[in-house]
Amino acid sequence: MLRHSDYWESFLNSTFRINVAVIGAGAFGRNHARVYHELEQQGEAVHLAAIVDADPVRADAVAREFGARAFGSLDQLLTWNEIQAASVAVPTQFHLATARPLMEAGIDVLIEKPIAATLAEADELAQVAKQYQRIAQVGHLERFNAAVRATYPLLNHPLFFEVHRLSVFSPRSLDVDVVLDLMIHDLDIVLSFVNSPIERLHAVGLPVLTSKVDIANVRLEFASGCVANLTASRVSTERVRKVRFFQPHQYLSIDYGRQDLLVFTVDPSGTNPVPGQPDSMIKVAKPVVGAEEPLRAELRAFLHSVRTRTQPVVPLEDGRRALSVALDILSAIREHGQRIQVPSMQ
Template identity: 50%
Template sequence: MSGAAVPVLRIAVIGCGAFGRNHLRVYEALTCLGEPVEIAAVVDPNPGARESAELAHGVPGYRSVEEMLAAGLELDAASVCTPTIHHADAAVALLAAGLDVLIEKPIAPSLEDADRILAAAAEHGRLVQVGHLERFNPAVTAALPLLHRPMFFEAHRLSVFTPRSLDVDVVLDLMIHDLDVVLALANSPVREVRAVGLPVLSREVDIANARVEFESGAVANFTASRVSTERVRKLRFFQPHQYLSLDFARQDLLMIDVTAAASLTMQQLEALFAAGKNDATDAAHPSQGLSLRKIPTEPGEPLRLEIEAFLNSVRCRDVPRVRGAAARDALALALTIQGSIREHRERSGL
């Protein structure tokens, strides 16, 4: 006897800009592959963006969440891909209407707005997942089983300048990805934050560096820039007897036994990784007799993995991998870094 048919989840996408179009692309691809999901509506106040999405996906479009909800559509969940300042209003209305929501990062522009979202989810018994998609990067997934008290992190996230996401600074635009990942890996409350940053091509801070110390004693250095000449997405961390290097863009995870390499400098370690980065699982370095391990990863688009995980949580009522509370923690750290940057600029007369 065959099992019961899996109900089709009907999804609304709120915001049809760059992020919204990517969510629409993934939902459409899943539908074409026979997954029980379909796009049911799009929302955007911009007529051009809205009508383009309507035409591309053959669904009704609305100017606002309120207009969509008033239409009485049968909906199960929604992706909130609006500018950050509108996240809370959109999410709270959707949650109150009984929808589960996937909210693009950051969860909100303020802790007050984040708390409004979390309170609405609790009141209405709905799920909130936040789009910190690097948590779904295959390199991060491969690193999780290898964790044993990481003590030092170094993150670099550099991009060339684009006019996208200029409603927020580089901390909320780029650095927050690494803040979320490191908070999950460190699994410890923050003790101290020091940061510097400057606007370069926009009114907001475009390049920033932060040093974060955790209660566990772990320390993390974060560098983020959206005015770089190159694109870099890397995280390195030390833990007892191991040094791991993640390349988010390449979805690579490399590891070296630091016990065997205790006498090597950081520059020599980096040279080892550079020499072995394109090699097979085990790469021997002839001059040092050391073994470099390239940890196997399963390639995959993080956004698709994130959306698939969201749909699974909606269907099975599982706790999302990136819960609203975890996203609030990342936002709180980002706002603390912003405050430290402001204090440094005031002290420096910048």
């Protein structure tokens, strides 16, 4: 076994193989395991070494599927002492209790979204990461969507957003409201696009099939003058995941599912529209965005940060920022529900 100091020396000077663990072998943790395994098979300097789950049958099944070692608890993994980085894919309420001992043991972490259940927990994660000098990334997957990545260089002054994330009901992630489950993806994207403080927020939402909020709508008004309307539902009959926004002379439409981006640009110096053909001065572009699976791009970026000791693309501050807005939205929804006396929200 390598001593820690030997490990870091060879690690920084070469493409030393990073041994990773996935903590939580549920629906999404299995995806992390699959992608680490695929990266390893494709020649990346990474090795999926361990799977940890409180349910040993699950840990065993996923570990067997991808040729890793199974552990029934984090303590067992930590005594093994072979891991340098880990994905934390346990339910949100356990993110802090899982990521803290990992970081204290010198392990870098990719923590699934939302970063934590409360801001106090998010702050504690940041404090531990700083104290133990760990790379800590939050799993805001859509940052790695090829269409989103192609949008950043085109941003100038976004003024109005319409965002829809609708999904059909499935009995997963029901421990949290739809705002923390689904809308938080879009909150993170809009906040990263607009980069301006929120001045006002109006929200409505309702429980439909569960005791938590299943459908929600929010209007965010930013200091820059930008307004964003976001709708998220997990009780829809169709699946839609789109961000559409306007900025001077441009309309951009992102389809997360198809990973494509459409850009409509009005030529400001162009001639007036031809009567009956108002689109004659509009240019349409579909920038080539590639189609790498977002989770693959996310895990590659995490491994790069681990190897180079550089700030991750989605640092803990960004996870906290999205969580903070999500919690404000939930408070506004509760207040609205009580004001209009929605029976299940009293």
